[in-house]
Amino acid sequence: MSSILGFLGPPGSFTEEISLKYSRNNSPLILQEYKAIDELMEDVDAGLIEMGIVPVENSLEGSVNITLDMFVQLDVYIYTELIYPISHCLMALPGIELEDIKDLYSHVQAFSQCRKYLKARMPSVTQFPMESTAMAAEKISVLGGARAAIAPRRAAKLFGLEILASDIQDGYGEEDKTNLTRFVVISSHDHSLTGTDKTSIIFSIKDSPGSLYHILGVFAENGINLTRIESRPARKRLGEYLFFVDFEGHREEKKNMRALKLLEDQLKYLKMLGSYPSVYLPSGS
Amino acid sequence: MSSILGFLGPPGSFTEEISLKYSRNNSPLILQEYKAIDELMEDVDAGLIEMGIVPVENSLEGSVNITLDMFVQLDVYIYTELIYPISHCLMALPGIELEDIKDLYSHVQAFSQCRKYLKARMPSVTQFPMESTAMAAEKISVLGGARAAIAPRRAAKLFGLEILASDIQDGYGEEDKTNLTRFVVISSHDHSLTGTDKTSIIFSIKDSPGSLYHILGVFAENGINLTRIESRPARKRLGEYLFFVDFEGHREEKKNMRALKLLEDQLKYLKMLGSYPSVYLPSGS
Known part of the structure; x- marks a missing residue:
């Protein structure tokens, strides 16, 4: 029987991206989307789903505070820790070139994390903050026109967008271009x-x-x-x-x-x- | 001469609310809005503004991680710590009653923090997640109709809304209804x-x-x-x-x-x- 792995949506988010990667290496797992971290963790606690993926450090999506609070309240355990480098991609509908772009959609933290690239390469675009990077990608796929989004690679695939540049996040010095995040797989028991x-x-x-x-x-x-x-x-x-x-x-x-x-x-x-x-x-x- | 106090926008946010309270007790201070925490902190570091207010713990708005990273990189100092209880208010245009409401707008974390109230009192409303609680309040003031927002008290005043219920956030047990956040006032020097x-x-x-x-x-x-x-x-x-x-x-x-x-x-x-x-x-x- 397949187990269910809960993840924080929407589809196209970094959390979905990492959940897909994890499930590929640990099949059979069926992904199930949640809108809130606490609901996801409560369902693992109640045995309604077998596993879930939640952020525990430096997350763009969802609050790490909620995760820690729920660990205090519930009886769920850490089964595996996942370290994941956040990679921001610039994406647009096919045919749109970097120099065409007038409007840019993303989460406000993603704009902030890509500030050097945006200053150097897209100084005159207008930034439209969205609730999530995945929603930004969906939005430009619907609106069309001279628009682009900063979002996870997965979102481009999901919404028919082309990647114009990847890893556009600021580095902290030349040798470090990574923006590591920590997620954990939770379950009713820990790992041997x-x-x-x-x-x-x-x-x-x-x-x-x-x-x-x-x-x-x-x-x-x-x-x-x-x-x-x-x-x-x-x-x-x-x-x-x-x-x-x-x-x-x-x-x-x-x-x-x-x-x-x-x-x-x-x-x-x-x-x-x-x-x-x-x-x-x-x-x- | 007046000093400038930078804060993270948009107007109607908790950060603006606390910045107004702080400036009232420490006049003359002129408030200046920023779109990103790192830009605000860089301007304090460069001496372009005298002070700024940034989150350091359990914030709904802006990332505490960015604040901590910038403290490592810049030469800015903590002048005062502000402890602030987040109070979520349910608000709508005048004339709208609780039982009329069909659509509810807010930040996804605010929905999550008010889950018990929403389950008990508004079980059948549709939730529309927005980038910030302040934007949710602005949105319903523009759209009109049977809509409400969960936002800070300040947002009601700013966008002509009426407060239908206040302090609707979940408590952790009866004696604790607080959701404390920590902000700091930063400057080019610390406090005597x-x-x-x-x-x-x-x-x-x-x-x-x-x-x-x-x-x-x-x-x-x-x-x-x-x-x-x-x-x-x-x-x-x-x-x-x-x-x-x-x-x-x-x-x-x-x-x-x-x-x-x-x-x-x-x-x-x-x-x-x-x-x-x-x-x-x-x-x-």
């Missing part, structure tokens, strides 16, 4: 040990000097490498913080089991989001 | 000591077990209370992380000066974003 795993947990500590330091000592003393730490105020109680921590290794490895046991004893709230492999998905079709 | 200050720094460490732990030890040993910590991969070098850390107190207080001196000796990259008071701005007109 692969040997190159990461583990994510959420915990809360009292807001007092040194308390975070002492908790991090548990990791340091067990030689565990943290790869990410983020604090956010807990919504229910002022002066209390939730920490979202990722570390290297699987929760079933001995030193991690030892550290997690120590944390459990010292923290009043500790939630395991699961252990999972991290996969880099190259951009392009 | 007020007695209730916070300080923000950015630093980088090598990705090795325990290195963060040892750096946090400097704070713990000096009795300094961290109020926020966030790590992000440094863009230029793989395996290196940037930490965005806030702590209580002013950089000119003795124990903080001692800790900062120790950090400077141990870190190869340490950037001071400034010391500043934190101000809670209540919602409502």
Whole structure:
């Protein structure tokens, strides 16, 4: 039986693009579109769908805050992490040349991420901000005329557009043209040990000097490498913080089991989001 | 002479609402609209405008990631922190009643944040996602008919709409109906000591077990209370992380000066974003 993979729409978005790539390598998976991250995660929690793809860092689409809030509220686990370089493409209907373009449609953040290219190559176009890059591509395919969109490669295919330029996002210096985003595949369970795993947990500590330091000592003393730490105020109680921590290794490895046991004893709230492999998905079709 | 305060548009947004509130308490300030956070921050850096307001946490408008990236690249400082509860209002043209409404316009995140109210009170309306809540309010003021928008209170005033319900966002349990956001006022310099200050720094460490732990030890040993910590991969070098850390107190207080001196000796990259008071701005007109 095929499993269902929920993703945040609309079709033509980066999230659909990465969901298609993921499902190609992990068939049989049937894609199902959602309009909101929280609904998607609730359906995974309720067992209505088997898996979902949600952003956890630096996303153009959907709020990472919602994802983190829902991880606190629900019982869903991380099955796989997907690292994906966002590649912005300039696209228009067949026959339109770069120098013809008068109006440009995209998400406001995409304009911002492509500012150097636009300044150099299209200084006099009028920018029309849209709710998403995918909707921008659809819009110009319907309106026709001297219009272009900045959108994912996938959107060009879907709406019959031609790509005039790809990877037009600003680099931060010559050697770095990437704009990496992090998504996770969520499920009712996490992943078995692969040997190159990461583990994510959420915990809360009292807001007092040194308390975070002492908790991090548990990791340091067990030689565990943290790869990410983020604090956010807990919504229910002022002066209390939730920490979202990722570390290297699987929760079933001995030193991690030892550290997690120590944390459990010292923290009043500790939630395991699961252990999972991290996969880099190259951009392009 | 009046100073200019840059804010992220469009008019009617939460950012304009908070900018108006701030300028009322700190006149004379002239508001100037920007379309992108990075352009706003660059103009403060270049001295073209004196101040700007940008989001740093949990924002519906604009990306917090862009703000953090620009803090790394530019020489701008935090002058004041503003804590602001996002209040979603349901609004329509005068004469329209709640039960008349067929079509509802807003930002997709606002729909999501008001899901319980919408499910209970407006289960059969069609939702039209817009690029911003302010644009949604403007749209229904132009289109007329049985339409409503979810937008900030300010937008109703600006576009001649009537508020049908306020604070319609979901609460996380009965006692918490707030959706707090954090903005900062930026300038070419930080704030002098007020007695209730916070300080923000950015630093980088090598990705090795325990290195963060040892750096946090400097704070713990000096009795300094961290109020926020966030790590992000440094863009230029793989395996290196940037930490965005806030702590209580002013950089000119003795124990903080001692800790900062120790950090400077141990870190190869340490950037001071400034010391500043934190101000809670209540919602409502």
